[in-house]
Amino acid sequence: MDIVQPPWMPDILYKAILKQHETYDKGNSDLTVTELIKPPWQAALQRKHHDEVTEDADSRIWSLFGSAIHSFIENSSDDQGTAETRYFIKRMGKTISGQIDYKEYRNIGDDLWHTIYDWKVTSAWSALNNPKGKQEWHDQLNLLKLLHDNQQNPMKMLTVARRITDLVVIAFYRDWSFNSYKNDPAKYPQQPYQLIGIPIWSSLEAEKFLLKRIELNMAADFNVKSLQKDVSNWICSEEERWHKPDKWAIKKHGNKKATKLFDTEEEALIWKDMNDESREKYGIEFRPGEDTRCMSYCNVNTFCPHFKQLTKETEKAA
Numbered sequence: 001m002d003i004v005q006p007p008w009m010p011d012i013l014y015k016a017i018l019k020q021h022e023t024y025d026k027g028n029s030d031l032t033v034t035e036l037i038k039p040p041w042q043a044a045l046q047r048k049h050h051d052e053v054t055e056d057a058d059s060r061i062w063s064l065f066g067s068a069i070h071s072f073i074e075n076s077s078d079d080q081g082t083a084e085t086r087y088f089i090k091r092m093g094k095t096i097s098g099q100i101d102y103k104e105y106r107n108i109g110d111d112l113w114h115t116i117y118d119w120k121v122t123s124a125w126s127a128l129n130n131p132k133g134k135q136e137w138h139d140q141l142n143l144l145k146l147l148h149d150n151q152q153n154p155m156k157m158l159t160v161a162r163r164i165t166d167l168v169v170i171a172f173y174r175d176w177s178f179n180s181y182k183n184d185p186a187k188y189p190q191q192p193y194q195l196i197g198i199p200i201w202s203s204l205e206a207e208k209f210l211l212k213r214i215e216l217n218m219a220a221d222f223n224v225k226s227l228q229k230d231v232s233n234w235i236c237s238e239e240e241r242w243h244k245p246d247k248w249a250i251k252k253h254g255n256k257k258a259t260k261l262f263d264t265e266e267e268a269l270i271w272k273d274m275n276d277e278s279r280e281k282y283g284i285e286f287r288p289g290e291d292t293r294c295m296s297y298c299n300v301n302t303f304c305p306h307f308k309q310l311t312k313e314t315e316k317a318a
Contacts, residue, residue, distance in 0.1 A: 001053045009057055017057050020067045026097055027086055033098030033147070036213040037139045039240035044220035045300040055299050062174060066121040069172065073102060073119065080105055087147040092214050098144045108165075115166040116144060124173040124180065127189050133169055133196040139209065141167040141198045146206040167198035235306045241291040249285040258285070 003021060005014040026032045035043045046053070074083040081104040088097045102117040118141055126134065145164050176192035201209070223234045248268035249258035259282065262268040268284045294307050301307040 001050055001055060003055050003057050003060065005057050014057055017060050017064055020064050021060070023067075027088065028095065029088060029097035030094040031096050031214065031217060033096070033140055033143045036096070036143065036210070036217065037136045039236040040213070040216040040220035041224075041234060041236045041304075042240070042298060042300060043217060044224040045303050047221065048224050049300055049303050052303075053299050059299075062121050065174065066119065069119050069121065070101060077102065087144070087151055089147050089150045091210060092218070094214055094218075096147065096210070096214070098140075098147045100144050100148065103148075111163070113163055113165040115168055116141060116148070116164055117168050117170060118144075120169055120171045121174055122171050124176050124189055127171065127173065127194060128187055131187075133171075133198060137169050137196070138198050141169070142201045142206050143210060145200065146203070146210060149203065164200070167200055169196040169198060170194070171196060235304070236293070238291075240293070241306075242293040242297075243291050244289045246289040247287040249287055250282050251285050252282055261287075 001021070003018060005011075035047075038046075070084065077083040081102055082100075083102045084099060085103065086097055086099040088095055090096070100116055101119050104115045104117060106113050106115065118137070120137065145167060148164060170193060172193045173189055176189060181188045181190060220234065245263065248262045248265050250260040250262070250268055250271060251258050260268075260271060262271065265284070265286070272278055272282050272284060291306075291310060294301055294304070294310060298304070298307070
C-alpha cells in the first residue's frame with residue numbers, strides 16, 4: 001500500500017502516519033478478525049491488490065488518533081490487565097488471529113473474571129444511530145472472545161479463572177459537543193467517550209459465525225481471482241455498500257430543505273396534487289441514491305466492477 005502525502009501536510013505528520021501504518025503486524029495468520037468482519041468482497045480485493053492500493057494520508061488522521069489512544073493505554077497497563085495481546089487459532093485450514101486491546105482482571109469472590117475492552121474513535125452521530133454499538137463491534141468482540149477461549153492452558157480446558165464475563169467498547173467521540181448534549185441530553189452522549197456493553201454470544205453461535213465468515217472470505221478470494229463479467233451474486237450487499245435509495249423530494253419553491261421525502265415519484269405526485277395550494281407552492285426534486293461506502297470509504301473501489309459501473313452511470317447522468 002502506498003500512502004500519499006498531500007502538499008499541505010507537514011512532513012512530521014506524514015512520517016507519523018507512515019510509522020503508524022508500518023507498525024501493524026497481523027503475525028503469521030491468513031485472516032484476521034478485522035478482515036472477517038468486513039464485507040468479504042472488499043476484504044478479498046484488499047488482499048489481492050494490497051501492493052497496488054493508494055491512500056491519501058489525510059484519510060488516516062483518525063486512525064492515527066486511535067493508535068495514540070492504544071499506545072497511551074498500553075503504556076498505562078499494570079498487573080490488573082494485559083494490553084495488545086494477539087491470539088491465534090486454526091479453522092478450515094486457515095490461521096485466524098485477533099488482537100485484544102485490553103483485558104482487565106477482576107476478583108469476584110474466589111474467582112478471577114476478565115473483561116475485554118476495545119477502543120474506538122468514532123463520531124457522536126454513530127452513537128445516535130447505534131446506541132447499542134455497531135453490529136461490526138458485536139461481531140469483532142465476540143470473535144476475539146472465541147479466540148481467547150480457545151487458547152490452550154495447562155489443564156487443556158477453559159477454567160472459571162479464565163472466563164470472559166464482559167465485552168465492552170469504549171467509544172471516543174471525535175466530534176462531541178457540549179452544546180449538542182445540552183440540546184438533546186436524552187440521546188446525545190453525556191461525555192466525549194462512552195462505555196457500551198456488548199452482549200456475549202454462546203460458544204456455538206460464535207463458532208458458527210466464524211466458520212461462515214471464513215467460508216465467505218475463501219469464496220470471495222476465489223471469485224476475485226477468477227473475475228467474471230457478472231458479479232451481481234458476490235459483490236457487497238446493499239447493506240454492506242451503505243446504500244441510500246432514490247428519493248423524490250417535495251420542496252416549497254425557494255426553500256433548500258425538503259418538506260417531505262417519498263420512495264417513488266408516483267407518491268410524490270399524489271401528495272403534490274392533493275389541492276391547488278400544494279400544486280402552486282411545491283415542486284418535486286429527484287434525489288438519486290448512492291452507495292456511500294463504495295463512493296467515499298473504500299480504498300479498493302477502483303478495482304471493483306460494481307464501482308466502475310457506478311462511475312459510468314454517474315458520468316452518463318452528468
